[in-house]
Amino acid sequence: MSTPKQTQPATDRTVKEPTLGLADLPLRPELQGAEPYGAPQLDVAIRLNVNENPYPAPAAMSAELGEAAAAEAAHLNRYPDREARALRADLANYLNRTNPGIVPLNADNIWVANGSNEVMTHLLQAFGGPGRSLLLFPPTYSMYPEYARNTHTGVVTAPRAADFSIDLEAARQAIAAEQPAVVMIASPNNPTGTATDPEVLAALVEAAPGMVIVDEAYAEFARQGTPSALELLADHPRLVVTRTMSKAFGFAGGRLGYLAASPAVVDACRIVRLPYHLSALSQLAARVALRHTDALLEKVDALRSERDRLTDWLRGRGYEVAESDANFVYFGTFDDRHAVFSGLLERGVLIRETGPDRWLRVSAGTAEEMAGFRQAMDSVARDLGLPQAVAADQTNAQEASR
Numbered sequence: 355m356s357t358p359k360q361t362q363p364a365t366d367r368t369v370k371e372p373t374l375g376l377a378d379l380p381l382r383p384e385l386q387g388a389e390p391y392g393a394p395q396l397d398v399a400i401r402l403n404v405n406e407n408p409y410p411a412p413a414a415m416s417a418e419l420g421e422a423a424a425a426e427a428a429h430l431n432r433y434p435d436r437e438a439r440a441l442r443a444d445l446a447n448y449l450n451r452t453n454p455g456i457v458p459l460n461a462d463n464i465w466v467a468n469g470s471n472e473v474m475t476h477l478l479q480a481f482g483g484p485g486r487s488l489l490l491f492p493p494t495y496s497m498y499p500e501y502a503r504n505t506h507t508g509v510v511t512a513p514r515a516a517d518f519s520i521d522l523e524a525a526r527q528a529i530a531a532e533q534p535a536v537v538m539i540a541s542p543n544n545p546t547g548t549a550t551d552p553e554v555l556a557a558l559v560e561a562a563p564g565m566v567i568v569d570e571a572y573a574e575f576a577r578q579g580t581p582s583a584l585e586l587l588a589d590h591p592r593l594v595v596t597r598t599m600s601k602a603f604g605f606a607g608g609r610l611g612y613l614a615a616s617p618a619v620v621d622a623c624r625i626v627r628l629p630y631h632l633s634a635l636s637q638l639a640a641r642v643a644l645r646h647t648d649a650l651l652e653k654v655d656a657l658r659s660e661r662d663r664l665t666d667w668l669r670g671r672g673y674e675v676a677e678s679d680a681n682f683v684y685f686g687t688f689d690d691r692h693a694v695f696s697g698l699l700e701r702g703v704l705i706r707e708t709g710p711d712r713w714l715r716v717s718a719g720t721a722e723e724m725a726g727f728r729q730a731m732d733s734v735a736r737d738l739g740l741p742q743a744v745a746a747d748q749t750n751a752q753e754a755s756r
């Protein structure tokens with residue numbers, strides 16, 4: 355019998371081996387030099403940078419979730435329902451209930467995954483690929499080109515108008531010239547907040563040779579009377595509407611996104627998904643959250659009001675603000691937006707530098723967070739000598755003399 359080999363302590367080994375950097379690995383050429391996606395996750399007092407819902411889950415929901423998770427724990431030796439049928443039926447009910455104008459959806463129309471980012475990746479895995487292209491309308495969600503890269507899909511773009519709306523003529527030309535396999539439109543758009551008219555969406559579906567994906571991550575925040583692309587689904591089998599529980603539901607940590615489309619689109623996603631991609635705990639947590647829909651969505655109205663207040667306040671100060679149907683506001687314009695971003699950060703307010711380089715994005719938060727943002731913004735404007743500081747001083751003087 356041989357004596358067991360002595361293994362060296364791990365600490366010794368790491369000291370002796372040369373450090374291997376990413377550049378030393380045989381990374382795919384298209385990934386070389388790439389950075390992982392992500393806004394900074396900084397621990398500051400007022401975080402308005404990733405469009406999260408600032409309100410914690412209702413206590414009744416947390417309690418129910420705790421009990422349900424404890425019961426489920428005994429069954430975690432088994433794989434979850436691969437098809438997530440019960441959750442998909444719940445999501446269909448939610449969409450039917452909140453969009454009374456649509457042709458009713460059922461579980462066969464719904465697909466689910468870990469966030470709508472995974473849903474959209476499934477769509478590009480299924481409908482993109484080598485030799486195919488994805489048409490985007492920048493400035494838009496910065497993850498879209500990454501799904502394309504990861505699925506070997508080419509990217510082509512069509513411009514937006516000065517107010518960030520989609521320029522239908524330019525879009526039609528791009529579609530005719532590029533014949534994109536997939537067209538992806540965020541509506542309301544991130545980072546601009548712009549909702550796209552259903553007539554424009556319908557025209558794009560008519561013109562596009564392939565799939566059209568409308569990313570409605572922010573649909574619940576749209577102003578009254580802004581229709582959802584869900585209304586177009588019954589007439590357009592190549593249209594897909596993606597949604598998420600990350601924003602309006604305040605369930606970003608739960609990682610649950612979904613789509614509504616014809617059952618054939620769902621079948622396409624089922625081919626490319628990883629086996630058992632959505633854990634039993636995710637499915638369970640989302641079902642519990644959906645049982646508390648009304649309580650969760652209660653805060654949507656408050657956030658909409660804060661968004662509108664913020665828009666008015668920024669315009670009152672003389673900033674340019676894009677029309678927003680989302681839970682954030684895109685504003686500018688700055689010669690040096692980074693100075694504004696940094697000034698706010700020094701004052702404990704984190705917002706987002708994204709999209710065209712003269713603009714900044716700020717999420718709608720609680721009333722207290724918004725008051726903190728406004729105060730910090732005036733202070734930064736004064737520090738940087740922005741013209742808006744004059745407007746701020748005038749308003750403050752008027753208020754003081756009242």
Ligand SMILES: *Cc1c(COP(=O)(O)O)cnc(C)c1O
Nearest residue numbers: 469470471495544571598600611
């Ligand atoms: C936040 C956001 C999403 C949501 O992503 P999840 O993966 O569902 O958290 C999707 N699309 C856009 C445009 C977003 O801004």
